[in-house]
Amino acid sequence: MRTAYHEQLDALSSLLGEMCGLSGRAMERATQALLQADLVLAEAVISDHDQITAMSAKAEESAFVLLALQAPVARDLRSIVSAIQIVADIDRMGALALHVAKIARRRHPQHALPEEVNGYFAEMGRVAVELGNSAQDVLITRDPERAAQIQEEDDAMDDLHRHLFSVMMDREWKHGVAAAIDVTLLGRFYERFADHAVEVARRVIFQAIGTYPNDDALTVPNN
Amino acid sequence: MRTAYHEQLDALSSLLGEMCGLSGRAMERATQALLQADLVLAEAVISDHDQITAMSAKAEESAFVLLALQAPVARDLRSIVSAIQIVADIDRMGALALHVAKIARRRHPQHALPEEVNGYFAEMGRVAVELGNSAQDVLITRDPERAAQIQEEDDAMDDLHRHLFSVMMDREWKHGVAAAIDVTLLGRFYERFADHAVEVARRVIFQAIGTYPNDDALTVPNN
Numbered sequence: 001m002r003t004a005y006h007e008q009l010d011a012l013s014s015l016l017g018e019m020c021g022l023s024g025r026a027m028e029r030a031t032q033a034l035l036q037a038d039l040v041l042a043e044a045v046i047s048d049h050d051q052i053t054a055m056s057a058k059a060e061e062s063a064f065v066l067l068a069l070q071a072p073v074a075r076d077l078r079s080i081v082s083a084i085q086i087v088a089d090i091d092r093m094g095a096l097a098l099h100v101a102k103i104a105r106r107r108h109p110q111h112a113l114p115e116e117v118n119g120y121f122a123e124m125g126r127v128a129v130e131l132g133n134s135a136q137d138v139l140i141t142r143d144p145e146r147a148a149q150i151q152e153e154d155d156a157m158d159d160l161h162r163h164l165f166s167v168m169m170d171r172e173w174k175h176g177v178a179a180a181i182d183v184t185l186l187g188r189f190y191e192r193f194a195d196h197a198v199e200v201a202r203r204v205i206f207q208a209i210g211t212y213p214n215d216d217a218l219t220v221p222n223n
Numbered sequence: 224m225r226t227a228y229h230e231q232l233d234a235l236s237s238l239l240g241e242m243c244g245l246s247g248r249a250m251e252r253a254t255q256a257l258l259q260a261d262l263v264l265a266e267a268v269i270s271d272h273d274q275i276t277a278m279s280a281k282a283e284e285s286a287f288v289l290l291a292l293q294a295p296v297a298r299d300l301r302s303i304v305s306a307i308q309i310v311a312d313i314d315r316m317g318a319l320a321l322h323v324a325k326i327a328r329r330r331h332p333q334h335a336l337p338e339e340v341n342g343y344f345a346e347m348g349r350v351a352v353e354l355g356n357s358a359q360d361v362l363i364t365r366d367p368e369r370a371a372q373i374q375e376e377d378d379a380m381d382d383l384h385r386h387l388f389s390v391m392m393d394r395e396w397k398h399g400v401a402a403a404i405d406v407t408l409l410g411r412f413y414e415r416f417a418d419h420a421v422e423v424a425r426r427v428i429f430q431a432i433g434t435y436p437n438d439d440a441l442t443v444p445n446n
Contacts, residue, residue, distance in 0.1 A: 060304075063304075064300070064301070064304060067290065067300055067304070068296050068297070068300055071294035073291050074291070077287070077290055077291055078287070081283075081286075081287060081290070081307060084304060084307055084308065085307065085308075085311060088308060088311055165404065168400055168404060169400065169401050169404070173400050177391055177392065177396050177400060177403045178391075178392050180400045180403050180404060180407075181388065181391060181392070181403060181407045184403075184404045184407040184408060185407060185411065188408065188411065
């Protein structure tokens with residue numbers, strides 16, 4: 001039997017999912033702003049960030065109200081505690097997109113990135129939006145197969161990140177230290193974005209089925 | 224009247240405080256390992272990290288049990304929800320110390336840092352241990368003045384971080400791109416460590432008195 005309580009819990013999951021989707025799209029747009037040195041787009045990502053912050057506050061409050069009014073136990077309690085933890089991860093995904101947009105804005109009218117690494121960032125932006133969408137799906141469906149796909153997307157991000165570093169370490173790097181610093185920080189932001197998406201999926205699946213698909217291969221998000 | 228419930232809540236705060244102190248000391252030892260290219264010390268920080276992870280799990284479980292058995296409301300409920308959020312911040316502080324130790328290990332027997340920046344990192348290590356201790360005090364005392372001090376320590380960390388970047392951007396930087404990448408990532412780890420300590424204090428004080436000292440000047444940890 002569906003209860004009002006479970007409907008509210010589903011509404012909370014939907015809200016969290018929507019936030020994941022928004023964060024992924026924010027990262028996609030921040031990436032475009034970065035690649036095209038597009039100030040208007042960078043500003044839009046920065047001002048739209050308030051929306052994710054407001055949704056975080058709403059999700060936290062909604063979890064709090066469920067705890068206060070329903071005093072859930074066992075599995076239902078775990079769901080809500082997970083939701084509170086997940087909010088922090090998604091909030092951070094949004095903040096990382098914001099950081100990317102801010103670097104694009106700071107370097108405008110110059111490009112922050114040397115052309116040589118544009119391809120890596122275009123690809124990392126593409127993976128980020130996939131990660132946001134996949135995390136959204138996992139939150140709604142609690143499907144372990146979809147969660148395993150997030151793990152693959154994270155592996156792809158890690159590969160891109162590693163390649164990016166090897167491009168910079170190459171003796172042929174001619175763009176100086178300032179560009180290397182920007183590329184290092186930016187690369188780290190995309191990598192962390194992916195780690196948080198993995199963490200969202202890990203919490204949902206662990207909470208739903210008590211184990212994470214392919215747990216041994218799990219990238220610890222603290223790496 | 225003190226109830227068993229409030230004793231358990233205090234025990235949880237103590238545990239969180241202890242974790243903050245441990246994270247600060249982990250960062251201090253990781254800094255030494257970095258400055259002295261001390262492999263044994265780096266390995267010790269890495270293996271001791273399990274202790275912080277175990278304490279995180281214990282703190283989460285303790286918060287969960289308090290929710291399940293006591294079904295707290297209002298202010299007590301907010302305390303426990305805060306505790307769950309604080310665990311994630313402290314866990315991350317420990318992970319950042321771990322990252323520093325791992326870079327020291329990866330570069331051994333070489334020094335990861337050019338001698339020119341040793342002073343900055345020695346100072347950042349000193350501030351990190353202060354931040355860990357201050358966060359511990361704030362968790363136990365809920366003293367807004369002590370929380371304001373964390374804000375000052377974070378400002379000191381931000382200044383060090385900014386100076387570090389200006390050293391690298393200087394035309395006289397002769398240590399190449401690889402060293403700049405390490406210094407960029409390491410600097411970021413210390414900065415984030417401080418941000419999380421600020422966030423711990425912010426949550427404690429906000430929960431205790433409904434406002435944060437000097438809220439306008441608050442460094443948003445997502446920066």
